[in-house]
Amino acid sequence: MRLSAAITRYVRHAAWAAMLACAVVAAQERDPYAAPRRALVAELQAQAREDTGSLTRIDREVLAVIGRVPRHLYVPKAELADAYENRPLGIGYGQTISQPYIVALMTALAHPGPGQKILEVGTGSGYQAAVLAEFGADVHTIEIIAPLATQAAQRLRPYRNVATRTGDGYYGWKEQAPFDAIVVTAAASSIPPPLLAQLKPGGRMVIPVGSSFFTQTLLLVQKDEQGRVRTRQILPVRFVPLTGGH
Numbered sequence: 001m002r003l004s005a006a007i008t009r010y011v012r013h014a015a016w017a018a019m020l021a022c023a024v025v026a027a028q029e030r031d032p033y034a035a036p037r038r039a040l041v042a043e044l045q046a047q048a049r050e051d052t053g054s055l056t057r058i059d060r061e062v063l064a065v066i067g068r069v070p071r072h073l074y075v076p077k078a079e080l081a082d083a084y085e086n087r088p089l090g091i092g093y094g095q096t097i098s099q100p101y102i103v104a105l106m107t108a109l110a111h112p113g114p115g116q117k118i119l120e121v122g123t124g125s126g127y128q129a130a131v132l133a134e135f136g137a138d139v140h141t142i143e144i145i146a147p148l149a150t151q152a153a154q155r156l157r158p159y160r161n162v163a164t165r166t167g168d169g170y171y172g173w174k175e176q177a178p179f180d181a182i183v184v185t186a187a188a189s190s191i192p193p194p195l196l197a198q199l200k201p202g203g204r205m206v207i208p209v210g211s212s213f214f215t216q217t218l219l220l221v222q223k224d225e226q227g228r229v230r231t232r233q234i235l236p237v238r239f240v241p242l243t244g245g246h
């Protein structure tokens with residue numbers, strides 16, 4: 001009798017210990033990317049501190065968003081190991097997911113807020129759209145390469161505040177205009193007039209402009225309440241070209 005009670009107690013303890021061990025392992029493995037994502041945020045924070053020339057600070061809120069959007073869900077399987085490296089990665093079709101530092105900077109410049117209407121030209125992987133959506137903004141994103149657009153639409157499905165579309169973003173998204181902010185993630189040779197027209201007075205456009213072969217410049221284009229446009233150069237960048245029929 002006593003022996004069987006001891007055995008029962010032993011088995012019960014062992015079961016508890018095993019369950020506890022499993023729970024600890026599960027918690028550690030629930031997000032194996034948590035540590036690399038934290039490291040990326042630390043790296044961006046350090047880089048932002050050094051970068052005194054780009055007018056806009058990458059603030060805590062932007063860093064917090066980068067710290068919670070799972071970038072590994074926006075890269076191809078072959079790139080998973082590098083998902084939290086601070087550099088662009090190939091996403092197929094000759095296109096790239098932008099460098100996280102540039103995503104953070106463009107987000108800070110676009111200054112998204114709850115309920116703001118934002119247009120993104122160049123959905124690509126969908127990562128930048130997800131980052132903008134985390135601010136509660138009403139995001140509209142256009143991609144010209146149909147398979148990329150379809151894939152990104154699937155990834156972005158959890159966000160009810162993101163609308164996706166396949167098409168030429170040079171012409172904007174007329175039915176949804178005007179926008180509080182426009183983020184262009186492919187390099188244009190000059191600022192597309194249809195996009196400028198779809199920017200609200202008081203709105204901001206972030207766009208890389210320049211040749212597709214040489215360095216481009218990231219511009220912050222601001223339209224004031226009277227409709228006057230002011231352009232500031234932020235920093236040299238390298239984006240894939242804005243293609244399409246223009």
Ligand code: SAH
Pocket residue numbers: 095096097098121122123124125126127128129142143144145148167168169170185186240241242243244
């Ligand atoms: N924002 C993306 C970066 C993608 S790279 C991300 O977070 O992953 C730029 C993308 O712009 C490419 O997918 C490219 O196909 C797309 N693109 C290029 N020209 C375009 C155009 N005229 N209209 C819409 N998308 C365009």
